[in-house]
Amino acid sequence: xxxxxxxxxxxxxxxxxxxxxxxxxxxxxxxxxxxxxxxxxxxxxxxxxxxxxxxxxxxxxxxxxxxxxxxxxxxxxxxxxxxxxxxxxxxxxxxxxxxxxxxxxxxxxxxx
Amino acid sequence: xxxxxxxxxxxxxxxxxxxxxxxxxxxxxxxxxxxxxxxxxxxxxxxxxxxxxxxxxxxxxxxxxxxxxxxxxxxxxxxxxxxxxxxxxxxxxxxxxxxxxxxxxxxxxxxxxxxxxxxxxxxxxxxxxxxxxxxxxxxxxxxxxxxxxxxxxxxxxxxxxxxxxxxxxxxxxxxxxxxxxxxxxxxxxxxxxxxxxxxxxxxxxxxxxxxxxxxxxxxxxxxxxxxxxxxxxxxxxxxxxxxxxxxxxxxxxxxxxxxxxxxxxxxxxxxxxxxxxxxxxxxxxxxxxxxxxxxxxxxxxxxxxxxxxxxxxxxxxxxxxxxxxxxxxxxxxxxxxxxxxxxxxxxxxxxxxxxxxxxxxxxxxxxxxxxxxxxxxxxxxxxxxxxxxxxxxxxx
Numbered sequence: 001x002x003x004x005x006x007x008x009x010x011x012x013x014x015x016x017x018x019x020x021x022x023x024x025x026x027x028x029x030x031x032x033x034x035x036x037x038x039x040x041x042x043x044x045x046x047x048x049x050x051x052x053x054x055x056x057x058x059x060x061x062x063x064x065x066x067x068x069x070x071x072x073x074x075x076x077x078x079x080x081x082x083x084x085x086x087x088x089x090x091x092x093x094x095x096x097x098x099x100x101x102x103x104x105x106x107x108x109x110x111x112x
Numbered sequence: 113x114x115x116x117x118x119x120x121x122x123x124x125x126x127x128x129x130x131x132x133x134x135x136x137x138x139x140x141x142x143x144x145x146x147x148x149x150x151x152x153x154x155x156x157x158x159x160x161x162x163x164x165x166x167x168x169x170x171x172x173x174x175x176x177x178x179x180x181x182x183x184x185x186x187x188x189x190x191x192x193x194x195x196x197x198x199x200x201x202x203x204x205x206x207x208x209x210x211x212x213x214x215x216x217x218x219x220x221x222x223x224x225x226x227x228x229x230x231x232x233x234x235x236x237x238x239x240x241x242x243x244x245x246x247x248x249x250x251x252x253x254x255x256x257x258x259x260x261x262x263x264x265x266x267x268x269x270x271x272x273x274x275x276x277x278x279x280x281x282x283x284x285x286x287x288x289x290x291x292x293x294x295x296x297x298x299x300x301x302x303x304x305x306x307x308x309x310x311x312x313x314x315x316x317x318x319x320x321x322x323x324x325x326x327x328x329x330x331x332x333x334x335x336x337x338x339x340x341x342x343x344x345x346x347x348x349x350x351x352x353x354x355x356x357x358x359x360x361x362x363x364x365x366x367x368x369x370x371x372x373x374x375x376x377x378x379x380x381x382x383x384x385x386x387x388x389x390x391x392x393x394x395x396x397x398x399x400x401x402x403x404x405x406x407x408x409x410x411x412x413x414x415x416x417x418x419x420x421x422x423x424x425x426x427x428x429x430x431x432x433x434x435x436x437x438x439x440x441x442x443x444x445x446x447x448x449x450x451x452x453x454x455x456x457x458x459x460x461x462x463x464x465x466x467x468x469x470x471x472x473x474x475x476x477x478x479x480x481x482x483x484x485x486x487x488x489x490x491x492x493x494x495x496x497x498x499x500x501x502x503x504x505x506x507x508x
Contacts, residue, residue, distance in 0.1 A: 023154075023155065024152070024154070025153070025154035026154040026155045026328070030202075031200055031201040031202045032198065032199070032200040032201070032202075033198070033199050033325075033328055033332055033333075034197060034198040034199075034328075035153075035154035035155070035197050035198075035328045035329070036154065036197070037153065037154070037164075037165070037167065037195075037197060038151065038152075038153065038164065039164075040164040040165045041164075042164075059294055059295065060192075060193055060293065060294040060295055060298060061163065061165060061166060061193050061294075062163055062164045062165040062193075064161070064162070064163045064164055065163055068162055068163065068253050069250060069253065070243070070248035070253060071248075072248070072250070076250070080250060087363070087367070088293075088295070088297060088298045088299075089295060089296075089297020089298065090295075090297075
């Protein structure tokens with residue numbers, strides 16, 4: 001029942017909001033086009049390792065690259081952190097990599 | 113910096129998922145991935161947010177009720193966080209160089225002097241539908257909104273290459289846009305096509321989407337259009353075309369965007385491929401768009417199911433619809449044909465006689481017999497998804 005109510009609320013929100021198209025943040029001046037992007041605004045969940053994760057994992061992209069993934073195990077998250085270091089050159093020490101993998105698995109993954 | 117678009121909206125789930133819950137009472141595995149906020153980015157209507165920097169925004173399915181997707185609703189997908197936020201056409205140039213007789217540098221006016229061509233073509237991200245893979249896969253957790261059907265206008269890539277003069281011994285053509293990574297250690301986003309592919313008539317450098325300029329987030333001022341192939345090749349804010357005499361060593365060709373080298377492009381779920389090739393042509397797909405998954409209908413009332421079907425550059429020959437979970441299938445009526453690269457709409461009149469839960473399935477076949485598998489095929493990057501989708505409609 002709760003879900004059905006939610007359905008109507010989200011449907012209503014969905015259709016009213018879709019009417020508002022966005023020309024805010026776009027400027028056309030003669031031969032020039034410019035946009036202003038909305039600033040990323042993601043706060044990671046409280047817990048040990050959050051600050052290390054927040055500061056290193058947003059150097060190259062926003063933190064929603066973490067928060068919008070599905071649930072993965074620690075081994076999988078460790079592999080992602082290793083990929084960021086080895087393939088993309090993330091400046092993260094081995095010790096911090098472990099802290100980050102622990103933190104993400106606890107708050108956004110599955111298992112320990 | 114304005115942060116209104118991303119931060120202040122309430123967190124809501126999409127209608128489709130909420131209704132799926134209402135229908136089945138169980139939590140589908142995609143629930144986590146599909147919790148999405150609607151956000152407004154410049155020149156865009158409200159789209160579903162995957163990531164904010166670089167932006168990855170997904171189109172709500174309701175926009176696919178139209179044959180052609182409006183520019184403001186087309187999905188957005190960048191790889192590197194320094195995307196172009198300002199372009200001045202007075203100084204912008206498209207450069208063609210490398211293994212050519214005469215390197216050229218074209219202004220927009222000069223580019224527009226080449227013969228203008230156009231057609232309607234589906235643009236679809238390689239990872240469209242990734243969130244539906246089981247076991248799940250890292251990367252953009254797209255539902256089915258990383259696609260659209262757009263009328264492109266521009267000039268033939270072939271004409272540009274010929275005017276620079278391709279030298280003998282050339283192998284590939286490499287494309288680069290204005291986007292840059294935050295750190296120099298991240299490989300620049302380069303894509304390449306084999307020379308014979310690059311010389312095909314239908315590959316264009318597009319400066320128009322549906323008769324207008326490209327939105328900045330979709331690659332203003334020009335992007336490559338490789339109809340029938342996944343959007344990873346459709347390089348946005350294209351500024352540099354290089355003809356090379358050796359195969360590309362770039363990360364985004366050699367390591368990323370690859371599929372298992374076998375006819376299905378698949379491996380055992382959870383497995384790893386022995387050999388891979390660069391992803392290329394799109395698989396055949398069909399979707400139900402209206403009514404949405406999980407909708408409630410009245411028994412005895414006539415409705416028309418409607419959706420879209422497309423394939424990688426071959427016309428759709430047939431769309432079959434089942435309303436009983438795949439036991440019986442009947443052909444749908446196909447809508448207006450905008451050519452082999454466009455999607456086609458399908459329609460299926462239906463009058464549910466009895467209350468109950470109905471499982472709708474749709475299956476398309478293209479002119480060379482390519483169709484859709486019943487069960488999902490799996491690969492480790494979450495590409496090529498084209499399983500027959502299952503939708504629940506509740507008749508009361």
